[in-house]
Amino acid sequence: MKPEFKARIIDKIKDEANRYDTNSKLAVVLDINPAQLSRLLHNDTERVVSDAKLMQIARQLNVPENKYHSWNTVKTEAFDYIYAQLKACQEHSISGIFCDIADIGKSHTAKVYCKENRNAVYIDCSQVKNRTKLIKKIAKEFGIDHEGSYRVIYEDLTQYIRSMTSPIVILDEAGDLEYPAFLELKALWNATEFSCGWYMMGADGLKEKLDRSRNLKKVGFAEIYSRFGSRYQRVTPPDRVGQEEFIKRQMALVAQANTAKLSNKEMYLRTAGSLRRVYIEIQKQKRNGQEN
Numbered sequence: 001m002k003p004e005f006k007a008r009i010i011d012k013i014k015d016e017a018n019r020y021d022t023n024s025k026l027a028v029v030l031d032i033n034p035a036q037l038s039r040l041l042h043n044d045t046e047r048v049v050s051d052a053k054l055m056q057i058a059r060q061l062n063v064p065e066n067k068y069h070s071w072n073t074v075k076t077e078a079f080d081y082i083y084a085q086l087k088a089c090q091e092h093s094i095s096g097i098f099c100d101i102a103d104i105g106k107s108h109t110a111k112v113y114c115k116e117n118r119n120a121v122y123i124d125c126s127q128v129k130n131r132t133k134l135i136k137k138i139a140k141e142f143g144i145d146h147e148g149s150y151r152v153i154y155e156d157l158t159q160y161i162r163s164m165t166s167p168i169v170i171l172d173e174a175g176d177l178e179y180p181a182f183l184e185l186k187a188l189w190n191a192t193e194f195s196c197g198w199y200m201m202g203a204d205g206l207k208e209k210l211d212r213s214r215n216l217k218k219v220g221f222a223e224i225y226s227r228f229g230s231r232y233q234r235v236t237p238p239d240r241v242g243q244e245e246f247i248k249r250q251m252a253l254v255a256q257a258n259t260a261k262l263s264n265k266e267m268y269l270r271t272a273g274s275l276r277r278v279y280i281e282i283q284k285q286k287r288n289g290q291e292n
Contacts, residue, residue: 001051005065009054012061013040019118025143030057062111071279073112074257076250081235082109082201084206089197090120090168095227097200099207100234101243103274104250106201110170119167126173131180135188138169158191168197175206183220187229200228207232247273258282 013030020026027037032049039048049057057063064070073079082105089096098106107124114120121141128137132150139157140144142164146153161167171177177185189198190200200206213221236243250274252264260267260282271277 001054004065004067005058006045006054008067009058009061009063010040010043010045012063013037013057015115017041017059019115020143022143028145029140030060030144032057039099047118050211073108074253074258076105077246077251078104078235078250079109079112081105084114085233086110086113086120086168086170086199087112087117089199090117090166091197093166093194093197095198095200095204095229097206097210097228097232098234099202099204099232100236102203103276104247105275107172108275110172110199114170117168119164120170121168122170122172124172124188125181126176129176129178129181131178131184134177134181135184138188142167154188157190161192162195164195166197167195168199171198171200173202174200175202175209179218182224186220186224186227189224199227244273250275254278255282261285 013026016029017023017026019103020029023037023041024034027034030037032040032053036048039045045054058065074081078100085096085098087110088094100106103282110122114122121138123134123137123141125134128134135150135154136146136159139153142157142160142241144156144160189196198253210221210225214225236246248264248268251268251271255262255267255278258278262270262281262285267278267281270281273291
């Protein structure tokens with residue numbers, strides 16, 4: 001592993017340490033022991049963890065292997081709206097559901113929020129679809145022991161959340177959760193009422209899943225909808241023309257902030273306004289610049 005890349009990983013670990021009350025909690029999140037973390041925080045990387053483990057930590061903390069792949073976050077309309085929603089949920093221990101079209105920066109905004117605010121955790125529900133994985137992942141992100149008996153983990157998690165100062169759990173891709181996971185989420189909400197903010201995010205499929213389940217009188221979904229605010233938040237206009245203009249504005253801001261060489265018109269023709277495609281086009285541009 002290149003020393004420059006290793007140094008950027010260590011710098012990111014140091015930044016991440018500021019988000020946790022103790023280094024032992026961060027060690028749990030990174031799946032290393034506290035002694036290893038202590039050495040890394042003191043810039044000692046000699047035979048502490050393997051390069052493979054450092055690479056895993058880099059992926060977890062979004063440290064690009066090539067420094068030229070770094071990305072400038074832009075405060076678009078979607079970013080400001082979602083960030084403000086998350087702030088309100090965390091400060092007042094309330095809950096919300098955000099359902100909007102795909103590819104407007106929901107996940108990126110949530111991840112940035114968690115990096116900038118203590119006691120905020122981001123959960124990609126597409127990676128932890130079942131009940132056990134979901135609860136263990138939330139526990140791990142808060143720095144709680146997530147091995148052993150599920151019931152003990154659940155009880156420790158609820159007790160820890162109630163003892164924290166304004167925590168928030170952000171559930172991205174929530175529509176991917178299995179039915180038992182939704183029921184356990186309702187139970188966890190009940191156990192932490194007025195002690196924790198909750199924010200569920202997804203594209204239009206999440207709204208369809210919740211509405212369909214409520215209409216079918218499926219146990220638990222009416223309660224989940226109620227507990228998460230009884231309405232769906234969105235930032236894009238409801239009509240197609242308005243959405244296209246919204247997407248073009250976002251795309252232009254993101255492309256400009258990341259020094260895209262293509263004009264806005266050319267970028268839109270290549271990407272249809274998809275921020276993921278914009279990212280790919282700009283990375284291609286950077287690679288070509290390095291090669292030249």
